[in-house]
Amino acid sequence: MRTVAEQLEREGIRLDVTLLDRAPSHLPANGSMPKISADALNLPFRDSAFDLVSCSLFVHHLPQEQATEFAREALRVCRIAVLVHDLIRHPLHLALAYAGAPLYRSRITRNDAPASVWQAYTVEEMRGFFREAGASEVSVTQQYLYRMGVIAQKPQ
Numbered sequence: 177m178r179t180v181a182e183q184l185e186r187e188g189i190r191l192d193v194t195l196l197d198r199a200p201s202h203l204p205a206n207g208s209m210p211k212i213s214a215d216a217l218n219l220p221f222r223d224s225a226f227d228l229v230s231c232s233l234f235v236h237h238l239p240q241e242q243a244t245e246f247a248r249e250a251l252r253v254c255r256i257a258v259l260v261h262d263l264i265r266h267p268l269h270l271a272l273a274y275a276g277a278p279l280y281r282s283r284i285t286r287n288d289a290p291a292s293v294w295q296a297y298t299v300e301e302m303r304g305f306f307r308e309a310g311a312s313e314v315s316v317t318q319q320y321l322y323r324m325g326v327i328a329q330k331p332q
Contacts, residue, residue: 194226217245221253224330230259236296240305243297247309251330258306260326263296269322270294299324 181191193209200213214220216234229250235243250258263269273289280286297305299316306314306328313329 217242217249219249219253223252224255225253227255228257228259229254230261232261233263233292235260235262235302235305236265236292240301243302243305244308247305247311247328251306251309251311251328254330257330258311258326258328260302260324260328262302262324262326263292264318264322264324265293265296265298266322269296272321293322296322302326 184191195203195209195211196214196216196219197203197211198213198215200211203211203213212220216231231250235246238246247258270290270293273293276289277286280289299318302324303314303316303326306326309328310331311328312331315327317325319325
C-alpha cells in the first residue's frame with residue numbers, strides 16, 4: 177500500500193485509505209490506516225465521505241438483494257465512483273475450482289473456492305446491481321481467470 181501511495185504522490189494524488197470489515201479480528205492490528213468495524217450494508221459514513229469506494233472479492237458473498245443494497249450504500253458514501261474486483265460465475269471457472277482442489281493446502285479453500293464460484297455473479301448481473309442502485313454509468317472489464325473489474329460512476 178505504501179508503494180502505491182508513493183507512486184501516486186509523484187502524480188499529485190494523495191492516497192488516504194480507510195479499511196472496513198464486519199469483524200474486528202479481520203482488520204490488521206498494525207499500521208497507521210484508520211480501521212472501522214461495521215456493516216457494509218449500513219455504512220457509518222456521511223454521504224460522499226470518500227472519493228472512491230473499493231472492494232475486492234466481496235460482492236459474491238452477498239445474495240442478490242444485498243448486492244444491490246451494498247451498491248447503493250457504496251454509491252452513497254463515494255463522491256466519484258465505486259471500484260469492484262470480483263469473480264465471474266462461469267461453468268469453466270467452476271470446473272477449474274474443482275480441478276484445483278488437490279492443490280489447495282487448506283481444507284477451507286477446498287470448500288470455499290467452488291462455493292465462491294457458485295455464488296459469483298455474471299458481468300450482466302453485477303452491472304444490473306449498480307444500475308438498480310442508481311449508478312450513472314457502469315463499466316465492467318473481464319480479466320484473466322474469470323475476474324471482473326467494475327467502475328460504477330456516482331450520478332452528479
